[in-house]
Every structure is written in C-alpha cells, then in structure tokens.
Amino acid sequence: MFAETLDKIARFVARRPGFVVSVISIIIILSAISAQNVTLTSGTESMFSKDNVIYKQYQLYQKDFGVGADQLFVLIKGDEVVTLETYRYLLDLQHRIEKIDGVSSVVSPASIVSEIYGYLPSDESVISELTDRYASDLVPKPTLAMMIIQLGTADKNKQEEVAVEVEKAIDFSNPPTGLTLELTGRPALNYQIEKEIGRSFGITMVISIVLMIAILFVTFSGAVRKKYTAFMPLLISVLSVQIVYGIMPLLGIPLSEHTNGALPMLIGLAIEYGAQLQNRYEEERKEGRNVDDSIVISVTRTGLAIIMALVTTVIGFMSMLAPGIPSMAQFGIIASLGLIFAYLLTLTFLPAVLKLIDHWNSRGKVEIRESPERVGLLERSLSAISTLTASRPTGILIAAFLIVLFGAYSAPQIGLETNYNKYVPQDLPAIQRFNEIERIVGGQSTYTIVFVTDEINADTLNRIDKLSRYIVSKEELVYDYSSITKLISDVRKAYGLSGLPESDAELTHILNSLPESEVSRYISGNLVAVHFYSNADTQEEYISLYNALKKDVEYFGWHGGFYVTGGPVIYGEMGRLMTSGQTTMTATAYILIILLLLFVYRSLRKAIVPLIAITSVIGVLNTVMFITGTKQTMMSIALNSITLGLGIDFSIHVLERYFEEREKFSPVDAVRRTIERTGKAITTSALTMAGGFGSLMFSSFPIIQNFGFIALIAILFSLFAALTVVPAFLMLTEGLDARLSSILNNHRSRT
Numbered sequence: 163m164f165a166e167t168l169d170k171i172a173r174f175v176a177r178r179p180g181f182v183v184s185v186i187s188i189i190i191i192l193s194a195i196s197a198q199n200v201t202l203t204s205g206t207e208s209m210f211s212k213d214n215v216i217y218k219q220y221q222l223y224q225k226d227f228g229v230g231a232d233q234l235f236v237l238i239k240g241d242e243v244v245t246l247e248t249y250r251y252l253l254d255l256q257h258r259i260e261k262i263d264g265v266s267s268v269v270s271p272a273s274i275v276s277e278i279y280g281y282l283p284s285d286e287s288v289i290s291e292l293t294d295r296y297a298s299d300l301v302p303k304p305t306l307a308m309m310i311i312q313l314g315t316a317d318k319n320k321q322e323e324v325a326v327e328v329e330k331a332i333d334f335s336n337p338p339t340g341l342t343l344e345l346t347g348r349p350a351l352n353y354q355i356e357k358e359i360g361r362s363f364g365i366t367m368v369i370s371i372v373l374m375i376a377i378l379f380v381t382f383s384g385a386v387r388k389k390y391t392a393f394m395p396l397l398i399s400v401l402s403v404q405i406v407y408g409i410m411p412l413l414g415i416p417l418s419e420h421t422n423g424a425l426p427m428l429i430g431l432a433i434e435y436g437a438q439l440q441n442r443y444e445e446e447r448k449e450g451r452n453v454d455d456s457i458v459i460s461v462t463r464t465g466l467a468i469i470m471a472l473v474t475t476v477i478g479f480m481s482m483l484a485p486g487i488p489s490m491a492q493f494g495i496i497a498s499l500g501l502i503f504a505y506l507l508t509l510t511f512l513p514a515v516l517k518l519i520d521h522w523n524s525r526g527k528v529e530i531r532e533s534p535e536r537v538g539l540l541e542r543s544l545s546a547i548s549t550l551t552a553s554r555p556t557g558i559l560i561a562a563f564l565i566v567l568f569g570a571y572s573a574p575q576i577g578l579e580t581n582y583n584k585y586v587p588q589d590l591p592a593i594q595r596f597n598e599i600e601r602i603v604g605g606q607s608t609y610t611i612v613f614v615t616d617e618i619n620a621d622t623l624n625r626i627d628k629l630s631r632y633i634v635s636k637e638e639l640v641y642d643y644s645s646i647t648k649l650i651s652d653v654r655k656a657y658g659l660s661g662l663p664e665s666d667a668e669l670t671h672i673l674n675s676l677p678e679s680e681v682s683r684y685i686s687g688n689l690v691a692v693h694f695y696s697n698a699d700t701q702e703e704y705i706s707l708y709n710a711l712k713k714d715v716e717y718f719g720w721h722g723g724f725y726v727t728g729g730p731v732i733y734g735e736m737g738r739l740m741t742s743g744q745t746t747m748t749a750t751a752y753i754l755i756i757l758l759l760l761f762v763y764r765s766l767r768k769a770i771v772p773l774i775a776i777t778s779v780i781g782v783l784n785t786v787m788f789i790t791g792t793k794q795t796m797m798s799i800a801l802n803s804i805t806l807g808l809g810i811d812f813s814i815h816v817l818e819r820y821f822e823e824r825e826k827f828s829p830v831d832a833v834r835r836t837i838e839r840t841g842k843a844i845t846t847s848a849l850t851m852a853g854g855f856g857s858l859m860f861s862s863f864p865i866i867q868n869f870g871f872i873a874l875i876a877i878l879f880s881l882f883a884a885l886t887v888v889p890a891f892l893m894l895t896e897g898l899d900a901r902l903s904s905i906l907n908n909h910r911s912r913t
Contacts, residue, residue, distance in 0.1 A: 164469070165462060171509055172461035176454040179514035179521075186511045190401055193408025200407065202356040203318070203416040208489035209582075209736060209796055216735040219725045223612055226686040234311040234328055234347035237595055240340050243307040244290050247338045249275065249282055252309065258331045259311060264324040266314030269679040271297040271307050277677050295656060296677060299644075310679075313349065321349035322356075346595030354592045359422050362587075362862045366426040369860050371400065373853035374429055378846070386444050391519060395436030395850070398512055402432045402504035406496055415492045423797070423858050423866040424496040427873070430854015431497070432504030434811060434847035435472070439464050439508050441843035443516060453520045457513045465509065466818070470762060471811035472505045474755050474772075478807015481750040482800050485743030490800055497804075541838070544845070547885050548837035552830045555890035562778040562887050569781025572788035578701045578740055579793040580733040585865040609640075609694045609711060609730060614723035618685060620669045623647050624662050629718045630692050636714060637696075639707050645692040646684035649676065696730070704734035736796065744799040748780075751803035755810060771891045772813035775883035776806050782879045783872060797869040801876060808851065809880030812844045816888045829896055833889040841885060848881035 175182050210217035236255075240248065249272035256268045274297040275289055276282045283289055293301055301307045311328060313321055325345065332343050374396045383392040403425050415421065442464045446456035479501075482494030551558060579585075586593055615622050627647035634640050647662055650672050654660065663669045673681060684691050698707050711726050752773070759769035780802050786792070819840040823832040855877060858870025 164466065168462045168465040168509070169458065172458040172513065173454075175461075175510055175513050176457045176517060179517045182510050182514040183518070186401075186507065190404055193405045196408035196411055197404070199411035201411070201416040202359055203418050208418060208492070209487060209739070211486045211488060214735070216727075216731060219612075220727045220732055223610060223691070223725075223727045226612075226689055227683065227691055233313065234325060234345060234349055235595075236309040236311065236328075236332065237344040237346065237598065238307040238309065239305060239342045239344070240338070242304055243341070244271070244286070244293050244301060244304065245338075246282070246284060246286050246289060248272075248307075248341060249289060251335070251338055251341070252307075253282060255331065255335050256309065258335070259309075259328055262324060262327045262331065264313055264315050264320055265328075266312040267679070268309060268311050269300070269677075270309040271300045274300070274677045274679065295652060296680065311347070318349075318352065322353040325350040325353050344591070344595050346592050346598075348596075351586075351590070351592040351596050354590045355586050358587055358590065358862055359417060362866070363417065363422045363425070366423070366857045366861050366866075367429070370426040370429040370854050370857035371396070373857055374399070374433060374850055377849045377853050378433075386440070388519070391440070391516070394440055394512060394515065395433040395846075396429075397515075398436040398504055398507045399429050399432035399850075401507055401511070402500050403428050405503045406500045409499060410496065413495070415496060418489065418492075421489070421492050421496055422863075423861065423869060424493050424500070426857050427854045427870075428497060428500040428504075429857075430851040431475075431808070432500060433850040433854075434844075435468050435501075435504050435508040436512050437846045437850070438468055438815065438843050439512060440516065441846075443513070445839075447520075453517050457517060461509055461513060468505060468508065470758075470814045470818075472501055473758060474810040474814065475501055475807035477754045477758065478751050478803045478805070478810075481747040481754070481803040481807075484746045484750045485739060487739055487743055487796070489796065490743070493797070493800070541842075544838050544841040544885075547841070548834040551837065551886050551889050552833045552893070555893045558886050558890040559894065562774065562883070565778050565785065566781040569784035572784040576784065576787045577791075577793040578737045579795050579868075580701060580704075580736040580740070582733075582736075585795065585863065587862040588864070607696050607698055607730060608728050609696060609707065609726060610728040611692050611694065611711060611715065611724055611726050613690045613692070613720065615688050615690060616722070618688065618690065619666045620663055623650070623669065623690070625720070626690055626692060627662060629715065629720060630694075632718055633694060633711065633714050637694075637707065637710055639696045639698050639703060640694045641697060642695045643692055644695075646681065646690065649680060649684070693728075698730050701734065701737040704730040704737065708734055740794060740796060740799045744794070744802060747800055747803040748806070751806040755806060767892075767895055768817060771817060771888055771895075772810045773806075774891055775813045775887040776809040776880065778887055779805055779809050779876060779879045779883050783876055786875050787872065792868060792872065795865045795868050797865055798872050801869070801872055804873070805876040805880060808877065809883065812848060812881055812884035813888045815840050815844050816884050817892070820889060820892055829893045833893060836889060837885050844884060845881060848877055852877045 238248070238252065242248075252270045252272035253276065256270055256273055259265055259268050271293050272282065275292045278292055278296055279288070283292075300310070313324055315321060315324070325347070329345050329350070332345060335343075337343060375393065378392050378396055379389075383389045386392050406428065407425060410417070439460050443456050443460040446459050447453070451459065476498045479494040479497040482490040583593060583597060588594070613626055623646065626645065630643045630645055630647070634643055650662055650669070651660075653672050653676070654663065663672065673685075694711070696707060698704050708726055708731050715724055715726075756769055756773065759772065760766070763769055783801060783805065787794070787798075792798075816836055819836045820832055823835045827835060852874050855870050855873035858866050859874070861867055861870065
C-alpha cells in the first residue's frame with residue numbers, strides 16, 4: 163500500500179515538476195510572513211508543568227511575599243554609601259522611579275531611615291545607627307547598598323519595558339562622585355537573555371549553513387554529476403526549517419534558550435533524507451535510466467527506508483513529551499515537525515527540481531558517465547571499514563558489549579547541572595549582578611519555610627523562633643536563619659531587652675513601628691516566612707535538606723500548615739525531573755521503536771540489530787560524559803532518546819541495503835557493497851548532522867554548547883556503529899530467522 167502511494171507521488175512529480183515547485187514556493191512565502199511573529203522568552207517557567215506542586219508553591223511564595231520574578235534591584239557601589247549625600251540622591255532617584263508606569267513600590271535604605279525618623283536626618287551618625295538597626299539587609303557592607311523595585315504587573319513584556327525605563331532613569335540621574343549604580347533582577351536579566359537568544363540564534367544558523375556547504379562539497383560533490391547540485395539537500399533542510407519557523411507562532415511555541423538550538427540542529431538533520439534520495443537518483447542516472455524512471459526508482463526504493471528513519475527519529479524526539487516538561491516538549495515538537503516537512507519536501511520538491519535541472523541541461527536525455535569515478539578519501543575510508551567489518555565481526559560485537567557495560571557503570575556517576583543561571587551566558591552584565599544579589603540576599607542556598615497560622619501573636623512567633631533555632635542546631639548544612647523574630651529581637655535589644663515579647667500588645671507596638679517594607683518580607687496575612695541559609699550545593703544535598711526540613715517541622719510539633727520552598731528546592735525538583743525524565747524518555751523511545759520495527763519487519767533479528775548498535779552509542783555517550791566531567795542539563799538528558807531516533811536512521815539504511823544486496827551476493831560481499839555504496843550517503847548525512855549539532859557549540863548559551871558537544875559525539879559514533887556493529891551482527895546471525903521459525907514449527911507439530 164505504502165509502496166503504491168510512493169509510486170503515485172513519484173509519477174505525479176515527474177509529470178508536473180513545475181506545479182510542485184510553484185505550490186511549495188507559495189508555502190515557503192507564507193511561512194516567511196508568519197515567522198515575523200515568533201516571540202522570544204526565557205526563564206524557569208518552561209521547565210515545569212502547570213500542575214507541578216513544588217513550582218506552584220514557589221510561585222505562591224513569590225506572590226504572597228512580593229519577591230522574586232517581579233522585582234528589580236539597583237546596586238549602589240562606592241567607597242562609603244552610608245552618607246547624607248548618597249541618601250539624598252537615593253531618595254530623589256526613588257521618587258523618579260516611583261513615577262514609572264508599572265512600578266508598584268520602591269524601597270531603599272534611605273527611604274527606611276526617612277520613614278523611621280520622619281524625615282532624612284542631617285546627622286550622619288544618626289543615619290548610620292538607623293541603617294544598622296533597620297536596614298542592614300539593604301546595606302550588607304559599607305561599600306554596597308541596594309534599592310528594591312517592586313513591579314505591579316505580571317506581564318513579562320511590560321516588566322521588561324519597566325526595566326528599560328528604570329535603566330534610563332538611572333542613566334539620566336546625577337549620582338555623587340565615586341558612586342556607581344547597576345540594575346539587575348529577573349526582568350532585566352530576561353531582557354538581556356532574550357536579546358542574546360536572537361543574537362545566538364543568528365550566529366548558530368549561519369555557522370550551521372556554512373558547515374553544511376563545506377561538508378556537502380567535500381563528501382557529496384563526488385556523488386553527483388553536476389557539482390552545484392550537491393547542495394540540493396541543504397536547500398531542502400533550509401526550507402524545512404523556514405516552514406517550521408513560520409509554524410511556531412501558530413502553535414504558540416516561542417524561541418527560548420532551549421528551542422533556539424532546535425532550528426540550527428535541523429539544518430543538519432534534515433539533509434539526510436535529501437542526500438539519500440538524491441544519491442539513489444544519481445546512481446540510477448549514471449546507470450543509463452532516464453529522468454522519470456530515475457525519479458520513480460529513487461522515491462520508491464528509498465522511500466520506505468526514509469520513512470522508517472523518519473518515524474524512528476520522530477519517536478525519539480516525541481518521547482520528549484513523556485516527562486511533561488514544557489521546554490523539552492516544545493523542542494521535541496519543533497524537531498519532529500522539521501523532519502516531517504523535510505521528508506515531504508524530499509519526496510516532492512527535490513525530485514521536481516532535479517528533473518527541471520536535468521531537463522534544462524540535457525533536454526531529458528540519458529547521461530552516462532563514461533570515465534571512471536575518482537576514488538577519494540571517503541571511498542578509501544569506507545573500503546577499509548568494510549574490510550574490517552567483514553573480517554572481524556565477532557571482535558566488533560565484543561567491543562560493543564564492553565562499551566555498553568562501561569556506559570552502564572558510568573551513567574549513575576554523571577553529575578547534574580540544575581542551576582538555571584548556569585544555563586545562560588555568564589558574561590551578561592545582568593547575570594553577573596544577579597549572582598551578586600543572590601550572594602547578598604540569599605540565592606540558591608536559601609530555603610524558605612512558609613508557616614500558616616491562625617493568628618500572628620506572641621505565642622506563635624515564639625514557637626516559630628524556637629523551631630528555627632532547633633533547625634539551625636540540628637541540620638549541619640544550615641548555618642543561620644533570618645525572620646521577623648530576629649528583627650523584633652534587635653529592636654528590643656536597642657532598649658536593653660532580650661528575646662521576644664511575651665504580650666501581644668508589645669508585639670503589635672513593635673510591628674507597627676517597623677517599616678512595612680521590612681515586615682512584608684516575613685509576614686503576609688496569616689503567613690510567616692523564615693529564611694534558612696545553607697551550604698547545600700549538590701543535587702543530593704538539595705533534596706536531602708529539603709526532606710530533612712519537612713521532617714524537622716513535623717517532629718517539632720508544628721500543628722499548622724507549612725511548605726518548604728526556595729532556590730535549592732526548585733533546583734532539586736529540576737534534578738528529579740531530569741533523572742526521571744531521562745528514564746521515561748529512553749524507555750518510551752526503546753519500547754515504541756521496538757514495536758515499530760517488529761510491526762514493519764515481522765522479524766526479531768531485524769528489529770533488534772539497530773537497537774544493539776544504538777545501545778552501544780549510548781554507552782559511548784555515558785563514558786565520554788563521565789571521563790570529561792560533563793554534567794547533564796535539561797537538554798542533554800534527552801540525548802538518549804534522540805540518539806535512539808537519529809542513530810537508528812543509519813542502521814536502517816544499512817539494514818535495508820544489506821538485504822537488497824544479499825539477494826545477489828554472499829554475506830561478506832553484501833557487507834562490502836552495502837558499506838561502500840550506502841556508506842557514502844549515510845556518511846554525508848552523518849557529517850552534515852554532526853555539522854548541525856557542531857554549530858551549537860558556537861552558541862553563547864552553555865546549555866546549548868553542552869548539548870551540541872554531546873550530540874556531535876552521538877552522531878559520529880552512530881555512524882560508526884551502523885557501519886560496523888549492524889553488518890557484523892547480520893553476518894553472525896545469518897539464518898537466525900529461519901532457525902527460529904523451524905524451532906517454532908517443530909514445537910507446533912509436536913503439540
């Protein structure tokens with residue numbers, strides 16, 4: 163049925179090449195228009211599903227206490243920041259910023275001192291004393307102060323606009339001599355990241371195309387009659403990427419720090435289908451067949467192998483939807499759509515253009531190359547590999563088995579990188595300042611316990627303080643805490659009193675005397691937040707301390723509701739999702755590919771052999787990451803399933819060609835002819851894929867660089883495994899299907 167469909171498509175294209183090219187050209191133009199609406203985005207939101215409890219609690223904490231994504235920070239640096247001149251300047255700047263549309267409130271040490279005192283005192287000793295007592299967290303050291311700008315909008319675009327306006331207000335202000343101001347915070351960081359996404363995308367796309375041109379010229383120009391047609395597979399891949407780029411706005415998929423790597427990668431991946439079909443077309447033309455017959459044969463003969471390669475690759479990418487991580491799902495959808503469009507263009511647009519080119523050049527006459535083909539480096543290399551594979555099949559399979567074993571040993575020891583800030587370019591000014599803010603106010607090593615109380619009274623706060631001190635004394639990774647209770651104790655200490663108040667009246671009096679901006683950091687309605695500073699810096703420590711804190715609260719006997727959140731909790735959850743997601747994706751890809759191969763081939767031998775080759779490649783990947791110390795990221799965890807999908811392409815092409823050659827030749831000769839003939843096309847495909855992934859190593863985003871490096875290794879070893887492990891297994895299992903059938907038939911006859 164499918165073969166008949168391919169035959170009809172091929173004959174239609176051969177009859178109406180101009181019509182086919184015209185229709186597809188219109189589609190390309192429409193996609194280019196739609197691509198103008200692609201949006202840019204960044205942040206951790208795309209790493210968690212909407213129903214993830216841990217992330218929902220983190221968002222709830224940010225909303226209730228007015229912290230996190232909706233804040234901007236201004237770092238004020240100088241030789242001495244606690245001065246009358248500096249504080250006057252800060253009050254003036256604060257008033258300007260408060261007038262910006264979208265700014266909810268602004269807090270600085272100057273505003274706190276002014277609120278406490280009634281106005282800004284002219285005595286600098288009084289300013290210093292009030293700052294130490296009430297605003298010490300905003301002046302962590304004599305040379306540094308902070309201004310916190312709370313935004314009144316959750317819209318990311320509006321937040322970025324506010325960040326730009328605040329930066330203008332700072333630039334047009336007149337700070338005292340020696341004072342410098344730096345803007346940071348998540349909105350400012352997102353703005354810079356999104357600008358960098360666009361720049362990085364452009365660079366990697368250009369490098370990808372340049373690499374493709376070079377690789378096709380070196381590896382494929384010898385396989386075609388007209389050297390300029392060697393770049394036809396590149397045209398197919400570029401058009402496929404253009405169509406996907408145009409579809410992204412329709413699907414609501416943005417260009418992010420994750421998805422911006424998919425499109426340059428597709429440039430390399432999509433070339434394979436065109437290279438396979440064009441290689442077969444050129445073979446048929448050189449053997450004397452006319453254009454129409456060559457189109458029909460190339461489409462029908464390579465169509466099944468290509469569709470099998472397509473389906474297995476799409477399975478690998480679509481398995482990225484299984485863990486329920488939005489950013490990975492978007493990556494998988496983009497890659498899958500790109501390959502589907504590449505396949506459709508390969509069956510239609512490519513043969514149509516090839517016919518038009520041949521028609522213009524020879525008016526449909528048969529072209530036969532009379533001079534012998536030049537034996538180049540690629541041909542000699544394939545010949546050497548075919549000799550090795552045909553003569554040492556047992557040794558090759560033993561080596562593959564050992565690689566799989568060592569890879570299985572290495573896998574659990576590969577580290578995880580869960581800190582989102584490490585995924586983005588480290589030289590961005592906002593990320594450098596953001597990291598500085600995290601060190602000052604408590605970043606990824608700060609856990610926050612949010613307690614739910616019936617009433618904020620003296621007894622409740624005393625119990626929370628005792629629990630906080632209990633946690634600090636019990637947990638080795640926790641070295642300090644901050645809470646409203648510490649702030650209250652500091653106020654009482656100024657009056658010669660110690661500890662917390664026993665009466666609700668005194669507590670109410672102290673709370674009313676404190677600046678609202680300070681109280682709101684710890685109290686929101688009937689919620690009380692306590693921040694615990696820790697030394698946790700590994701995935702295991704993130705998770706173990708999170709679980710320990712929950713147990714401590716329950717053991718202490720807190721009867722109200724509570725939840726634990728904060729940076730390390732989010733990173734720990736990311737690590738859990740990465741570990742479980744990799745297992746889910748790999749298992750899903752394996753199961754679906756096995757079922758597909760069994761359904762298509764109805765042969766256990768044919769279904770298993772591609773998986774054996776790719777499993778050895780996964781062993782290589784684990785080994786390389788273990789030896790080089792490369793950590794798993796939110797993107798690299800998908801490489802097992804991607805490798806299963808991509809690498810099986812090569813194995814299927816070798817498998818199909820082997821059985822075609824086996825009808826006429828012995829196993830040894832079939833292996834040699836398969837490697838030396840199909841090897842050209844899949845080597846071209848593999849090298850162009852490697853170029854597509856290799857271009858990602860030029861991205862400014864560490865997460866993309868990491869992914870590109872590991873994927874490059876995966877593609878190269880997938881090619882090598884297809885040319886060695888697959889034919890070696892086929893040689894050693896000659897007659898296996900017949901023997902299995904005989905055993906089953908004998909068993910049935912006895913019963």
